[in-house]
Amino acid sequence: MRLATLLAFLRPALPLILGLSLGCSLSLLRVSWIQSDGEDTCMDTGVNNGLFAGKMQQDTLPGGRSSQNDEDFKPRIVPYYRDPNKPYKKVLRTRYIQTELGFHERLFVAVLTSKATMNTLAVAVNKTVAHHFPHLLYFTGLRSAKVPHGMALVSHGDERPVWLMYETMRYIHQHFGGDYDWFYVMQDDTYAQAEQIKALVTHLSINQDVYLGRAEEFIGGDEQARYCHGGFGYLVSRSLLLKLHQHLDSCRNEILSVRPDEWLGRCIIDFLGISCISQHQGQHYRSYELAKNADLEKEEGEDFQAALTVHPVSEGTLMYRLPKHCSRIQLDRAYQEIQQLQMQIRNLTSLTPAREGGLTWPIGINAPFVPKSRFEVISWDYFTEQHLFSCPDGSPKCELAGASKADVSDIIEAALQHLNSRYQPQLRFYKQQLLNGYRRFDPTRGMEYMLDLLLEAVTQKGHSHVLAKRVSLVRPLSKVEIIPMPYVTEATRVQLVLPLTVQEVDFVSNFLDTFAMNTLDTHDNALLTLLFIYQPYDAQRVSQLDVFAGVKAMVGELEKRYAEVKIPWISVKTEVPSQVKLMDIVSKKHPVDTLFFLASVWTEVNTEFLNRCRMNTISNWQVFFPMHFQEFNPVLMYHGEQASSSSTDFLRDGHFDRHAFAEACFYNSDYMAARTKLAADILDRDEVLESMEVFDVFLRYSGLHLFRAVEPGLVQKYMLRSCNPRLSEELYHRCVLSNLEGLSSRSHLAMALFEQEQANST
Numbered sequence: 001m002r003l004a005t006l007l008a009f010l011r012p013a014l015p016l017i018l019g020l021s022l023g024c025s026l027s028l029l030r031v032s033w034i035q036s037d038g039e040d041t042c043m044d045t046g047v048n049n050g051l052f053a054g055k056m057q058q059d060t061l062p063g064g065r066s067s068q069n070d071e072d073f074k075p076r077i078v079p080y081y082r083d084p085n086k087p088y089k090k091v092l093r094t095r096y097i098q099t100e101l102g103f104h105e106r107l108f109v110a111v112l113t114s115k116a117t118m119n120t121l122a123v124a125v126n127k128t129v130a131h132h133f134p135h136l137l138y139f140t141g142l143r144s145a146k147v148p149h150g151m152a153l154v155s156h157g158d159e160r161p162v163w164l165m166y167e168t169m170r171y172i173h174q175h176f177g178g179d180y181d182w183f184y185v186m187q188d189d190t191y192a193q194a195e196q197i198k199a200l201v202t203h204l205s206i207n208q209d210v211y212l213g214r215a216e217e218f219i220g221g222d223e224q225a226r227y228c229h230g231g232f233g234y235l236v237s238r239s240l241l242l243k244l245h246q247h248l249d250s251c252r253n254e255i256l257s258v259r260p261d262e263w264l265g266r267c268i269i270d271f272l273g274i275s276c277i278s279q280h281q282g283q284h285y286r287s288y289e290l291a292k293n294a295d296l297e298k299e300e301g302e303d304f305q306a307a308l309t310v311h312p313v314s315e316g317t318l319m320y321r322l323p324k325h326c327s328r329i330q331l332d333r334a335y336q337e338i339q340q341l342q343m344q345i346r347n348l349t350s351l352t353p354a355r356e357g358g359l360t361w362p363i364g365i366n367a368p369f370v371p372k373s374r375f376e377v378i379s380w381d382y383f384t385e386q387h388l389f390s391c392p393d394g395s396p397k398c399e400l401a402g403a404s405k406a407d408v409s410d411i412i413e414a415a416l417q418h419l420n421s422r423y424q425p426q427l428r429f430y431k432q433q434l435l436n437g438y439r440r441f442d443p444t445r446g447m448e449y450m451l452d453l454l455l456e457a458v459t460q461k462g463h464s465h466v467l468a469k470r471v472s473l474v475r476p477l478s479k480v481e482i483i484p485m486p487y488v489t490e491a492t493r494v495q496l497v498l499p500l501t502v503q504e505v506d507f508v509s510n511f512l513d514t515f516a517m518n519t520l521d522t523h524d525n526a527l528l529t530l531l532f533i534y535q536p537y538d539a540q541r542v543s544q545l546d547v548f549a550g551v552k553a554m555v556g557e558l559e560k561r562y563a564e565v566k567i568p569w570i571s572v573k574t575e576v577p578s579q580v581k582l583m584d585i586v587s588k589k590h591p592v593d594t595l596f597f598l599a600s601v602w603t604e605v606n607t608e609f610l611n612r613c614r615m616n617t618i619s620n621w622q623v624f625f626p627m628h629f630q631e632f633n634p635v636l637m638y639h640g641e642q643a644s645s646s647s648t649d650f651l652r653d654g655h656f657d658r659h660a661f662a663e664a665c666f667y668n669s670d671y672m673a674a675r676t677k678l679a680a681d682i683l684d685r686d687e688v689l690e691s692m693e694v695f696d697v698f699l700r701y702s703g704l705h706l707f708r709a710v711e712p713g714l715v716q717k718y719m720l721r722s723c724n725p726r727l728s729e730e731l732y733h734r735c736v737l738s739n740l741e742g743l744s745s746r747s748h749l750a751m752a753l754f755e756q757e758q759a760n761s762t
Contacts, residue, residue, distance in 0.1 A: 112186070211236060227269070451470065498528065533572050629715045
């Protein structure tokens, strides 16, 4: 009875007990196999039969001991040792990690040109396909040739074709042989499909000797030997170039040929035994020979469409027409592929659980973003053909101009084309007016548009009717491309420039303390120059009473504390402290490669921002105008109470001041170039400078990128700035707006007004 009760009690747990027992037994059994010291009979059998004889002989040491231990491999750590008798040398790292790891660039392109075609065909090649190749160089035999604008030219000084080929191959090996995997040689009368050639080399192995092009037979030579025709271009691998270099001199002396491509092909065959091929690793090098006086519009055959190069191109106008013709063919092919894919998607959707309801519009494009809360709703911007009702400066209405106007015109034209292509030949639509326009940017799919168009519909018989129609369009996001940027480093020295007026003297001590703590104590590569702005009355009595004497004393104490630091100052007398005039004085006293950081007395300098200043400012490319974070008035925010300190939300009680342009990072060379254009525009009208800031100079008189972005590393305490009424109306209005928007948030201002009304009513 008791046994039956016990079994009934343990029956629910019986599978668990059996599973644990079986698992423990198998684990113990496996451990016994692993720790067994017996011989492996399978391995012995394999060794006796000779299956592993070669490997066992390599892995077995004299005396029958194995070179590989059963235990895990333990690395031997070699301690660093430096000879104290030798001077210490700083290890110089390479600029790019790919250089240190031995990586190479993919493709180098060499274009052979001559005196007769340099200013025609070579210029046409440079304007059509050169920007698709990241590394392209022109070679000519002219001596001291005049280089056309925008072309990198190497002149060898000998116009003989074979000598030009010899010097070109020798120059490529000497200067680029260790930097690239593939070398493409073409003539200036060759049109090359740049993107297809780049795609071709990505599918080829780089560790083989490859001589790839249009294979041609030698006249009266061996039937099996081939050379690559120079008119259609050819590819040479890096390994082949390295082997060929040592035989170039012998080829020049021993091989006689009139054609440079035959000479190179004979050199490679005789000394390396490699013949030209048109196919390698499943990749075909296809070319097309263009007939004389051929009609380009009729060249749409499969051979032309599949060709990587077209030759000969007899004139420059034909070189300009070829890219347009090839692009149109590729675009039509892409549209056909898109239609086929959309049809396949539509057919497969009927087999899914959602069926037709699972289709998105347009087919193949991501579905619209679905917000999870009201804060994630993407708003629509309303526009007409003349005005935009969502302006960047916050105004309710602004004129439609620039890129926005071109975008609206393009989307209306595209809508008409789609309508006509859909309803022709029964109907033909003509635009009368854009009634309403809406657009929004969906980050998951692209720019969406809704247009209410007033159209005139004309039938085949000539009858017309006016109707309103709503159309929806999507400009989908295309392939994301990485924009190449010039190299910058965080080791660049930053020259801080601090203009000071009499009204700002009381705030200098905090600036100098922050500068000393964040830059001088940390030995950051930054210098400081002070600019004392005297009013005419103060400048006259500077010998009796210097209004900046206290600041100069602070500077002296800093120089005593940091013996290696010198903080120069410049005294300026003016009634209107124009930012441009002040920078003119500072610019002349520094080298052209100086990186300036124009600061204000309320700026709290730190290493984080200085590094961003170095990285975001690129000489002859980009200037940086940070937007500092301005804290609100604590009296209105906290009503006299202590603010809660939070390290994770330090940018809470304030806003990014978009009206302030006092901080700027730029190179002296860029400023001098823009300032020269400004001087030629205004001539001797110096009063124009009083209405401009440095930002306006770069915006109007330079072709550089202006990077205007919020900067969380620049946090300024609240302070009511003094706005100089002598400045221009725009600058004064901008200063006043900065003070007003920096008071507090709208909710706190409303609360302050409400409390004031409550107090007045009582």
